[in-house]
Amino acid sequence: xxxxxxxxxxxxxxxxxxxxxxxxxxxxxxxxxxxxxxxxxxxxxxxxxxxxxxxxxxxxxxxxxxxxxxxxxxxxxxxxxxxxxxxxxxxxxxxxxxxxxxxxxxxxxxxxxxxxxxxxxxxxxxxxxxxxxxxxxxxxxxxxxxxxxxxxxxxxxxxxxxxxxxxxxxxxxxxxxxxxxxxxxxxxxxxxxxxxxxxxxxxxxxxxxxxxxxxxxxxxxxxxxxxxxxxxxxxxxxxxxxxxxxxxxxxxxxxxxxxxxxxxxxxxxxxxxxxxxxxxxxxxxxxxxxxxxxxxxxxxxxxxxxxxxxxxxxxxxxxxxxxxxxxxxxxxxxxxxxxxxxxxxxxxxxxxxxxxxxxxxxxxxxxxxxxxxxxxxxxxxxxxxxxxxxxxxxxxxxxxxxxxxxxxxxxxxxxxxxx
Amino acid sequence: xxxxxxxxxxxxxxxxxxxxxxxxxxxxxxxxxxxxxxxxxxxxxxxxxxxxxxxxxxxxxxxxxxxxxxxxxxxxxxxxxxxxxxxxxxxxxxxxxxxxxxxxxxxxxxxxxxxxxxxxxxxxxxxxxxxxxxxxxxxxxxxxxxxxxxxxxxxxxxxxxxxxxxxxxxxxxxxxxxxxxxxxxxxxxxxxxxxxxxxxxxxxxxxxxxxxxxxxxxxxxxxx
Numbered sequence: 095x096x097x098x099x100x101x102x103x104x105x106x107x108x109x110x111x112x113x114x115x116x117x118x119x120x121x122x123x124x125x126x127x128x129x130x131x132x133x134x135x136x137x138x139x140x141x142x143x144x145x146x147x148x149x150x151x152x153x154x155x156x157x158x159x160x161x162x163x164x165x166x167x168x169x170x171x172x173x174x175x176x177x178x179x180x181x182x183x184x185x186x187x188x189x190x191x192x193x194x195x196x197x198x199x200x201x202x203x204x205x206x207x208x209x210x211x212x213x214x215x216x217x218x219x220x221x222x223x224x225x226x227x228x229x230x231x232x233x234x235x236x237x238x239x240x241x242x243x244x245x246x247x248x249x250x251x252x253x254x255x256x257x258x259x260x261x262x263x264x265x266x267x268x269x270x271x272x273x274x275x276x277x278x279x280x281x282x283x284x285x286x287x288x289x290x291x292x293x294x295x296x297x298x299x300x301x302x303x304x305x306x307x308x309x310x311x312x313x314x315x316x317x318x319x320x321x322x323x324x325x326x327x328x329x330x331x332x333x334x335x336x337x338x339x340x341x342x343x344x345x346x347x348x349x350x351x352x353x354x355x356x357x358x359x360x361x362x363x364x365x366x367x368x369x370x371x372x373x374x375x376x377x378x379x380x381x382x383x384x385x386x387x388x389x390x391x392x393x394x395x396x397x398x399x400x401x402x403x404x405x406x407x408x409x410x411x412x413x414x415x416x417x418x419x420x421x422x423x424x425x426x427x428x429x430x431x432x433x434x435x436x437x438x439x440x441x442x443x444x445x446x447x448x449x450x451x452x453x454x455x456x457x458x459x460x461x462x463x464x465x466x467x468x469x470x471x472x473x474x475x476x477x478x479x480x481x482x483x484x485x486x487x488x489x490x491x492x493x494x495x496x497x498x499x500x501x502x503x504x505x506x507x508x509x510x511x512x513x
Numbered sequence: 514x515x516x517x518x519x520x521x522x523x524x525x526x527x528x529x530x531x532x533x534x535x536x537x538x539x540x541x542x543x544x545x546x547x548x549x550x551x552x553x554x555x556x557x558x559x560x561x562x563x564x565x566x567x568x569x570x571x572x573x574x575x576x577x578x579x580x581x582x583x584x585x586x587x588x589x590x591x592x593x594x595x596x597x598x599x600x601x602x603x604x605x606x607x608x609x610x611x612x613x614x615x616x617x618x619x620x621x622x623x624x625x626x627x628x629x630x631x632x633x634x635x636x637x638x639x640x641x642x643x644x645x646x647x648x649x650x651x652x653x654x655x656x657x658x659x660x661x662x663x664x665x666x667x668x669x670x671x672x673x674x675x676x677x678x679x680x681x682x683x684x685x686x687x688x689x690x691x692x693x694x695x696x697x698x699x700x701x702x703x704x705x706x707x708x709x710x711x712x713x714x715x716x717x718x719x720x721x722x723x724x725x726x727x728x729x730x731x732x733x734x735x736x737x
């Protein structure tokens with residue numbers, strides 16, 4: 095079938111049919127292919143991008159590229175000051191944040207509670223002690239303050255609240271997390287850690303999605319938390335390191351391990367530290383995207399089949415004439431395959447240009463704000479070309495089958511228009 | 514060169530079988546110009562389609578250059594139609610998206626000629642029928658007579674053994690019909706074998722042999 099001569103004649107016919115076909119029809123088919131391509135790549139890319147957005151939140155707001163945490167047998171990172179000093183001598187880090195972390199609780203509306211049996215408006219909380227300047231350089235925390243203002247290094251008895259603790263932001267009551275009512279910047283709340291209670295003022299409330307690592311945290315200056323935790327040395331619980339662009343996180347992790355940090359703390363890259371659930375959600379979304387993509391592919395195949403079938407059936411007489419004058423059926427079929435390939439190639443090329451020339455960079459710069467994350471479009475080039483391959487393959491089959499059906503009909507019946 | 518023996522062609526429509534050709538015997542020598550005549554429905558076009566390998570007879574034998582057609586594969590028949598035969602149809606049967614030159618060149622390319630060689634040969638064939646100046650016109654830009662001349666060019670460009678013509682003047686005015694018949698006359702003078710179906714006596718007179726068919730049988734075979 096695919097002899098050089100048949101391919102030559104098929105190409106000759108296809109080229110002329112395409113050149114002299116209705117521009118509107120051609121544009122419409124190419125547009126369908128463009129939409130098919132975008133549907134196939136963007137839907138999956140966006141679904142994966144939603145989870146990538148969640149993952150990215152963890153990276154930029156909590157872990158950085160490499161995170162150092164206490165060994166399983168310890169409550170804190172031993173020799174933290176030496177590790178922090180060592181990090182400052184290395185060229186790779188762009189920003190570092192050392193944090194104290196303690197489990198505690200926050201309580202509001204205790205002034206108005208008259209009945210001692212009334213349930214306290216109280217919630218368990220993860221209290222994080224930070225250097226406001228270093229943390230802001232690391233996670234740009236001040237930019238997430240939705241109400242009130244950010245912490246200053248000289249602040250005393252002030253906290254930043256994650257939105258999960260404030261009833262007007264939260265998604266309702268969750269186990270161990272009761273949203274606080276009537277809490278605004280300036281409201282006094284009680285903070286309890288290790289049995290020590292202190293009254294603090296809410297200086298600001300963060301405005302981040304519910305699944306942000308910042309959502310269920312209470313931030314306060316490190317010195318105050320150390321005091322409440324009764325920690326006498328400067329051993330922190332977590333050191334997050336954001337690397338300069340282009341730096342290899344795995345190589346940096348290995349460097350820290352080799353230099354002895356690994357003996358005193360756990361050193362993990364972002365990928366290693368990401369919660370398992372996030373990776374599973376990411377895989378699940380990718381599978382859903384592929385399933386939707388498969389349906390799109392079938393719809394595109396049917397569209398091409400119908401277009402080529404109508405084209406072939408209206409040209410049945412001419413197909414008969416071609417066979418009558420000695421043009422092989424294979425050459426005629428190949429001409430339809432070439433036409434289908436043309437539609438797929440132009441549609442995919444336009445789609446590629448639109449995707450990488452506009453959509454991906456634009457959405458990366460302006461993520462789509464969704465309740466669960468700021469979604470981007472994840473479209474790795476390898477995966478995109480694999481999908482183009484699928485479109486091309488589907489198109490070839492969808493173009494070949496109807497032409498084959500018409501070409502197989504009796505030559506004279508086709509010429510004379512007999513059934 | 515073409516030998517037809519006891520050729521039968523029937524068409525079935527449900528349980529009803531209609532015999533269109535009822536045992537035709539015929540032989541055609543090289544260089545002959547034959548006109549097949551008959552009233553409408555007599556079976557003249559059906560006979561042409563069987564001889565020209567566009568259709569399969571129900572029974573009987575056709576030998577072309579000593580070769581039994583019945584034994585040929587579809588591929589062989591296709592190659593035969595491509596290389597040995599030329600066709601002129603009543604409605605010209607040109608491909609609308611191909612120019613006059615491309616319509617004529619296409620079968621030549623299928624025969625393995627390069628595009629340049631095919632175009633050169635096609636241009637020569639079109640020049641022969643007086644269309645040297647209309648090479649790049651699409652069929653829709655040509656008159657009926659001109660389209661039929663393109664069709665003749667396509668049929669003769671590869672110098673076939675036999676030229677089959679099915680009512681070539683049926684859709685043409687008198688002047689265009691005369692032009693077409695003059696071309697046939699000239700081709701025949703050059704030794705071309707022509708088998709033409711027509712119902713017009715005036716044009717049948719251009720042939721040297723007239724075969725009349727009625728009710729699926731040859732009723733007369735006259736050499737002029």
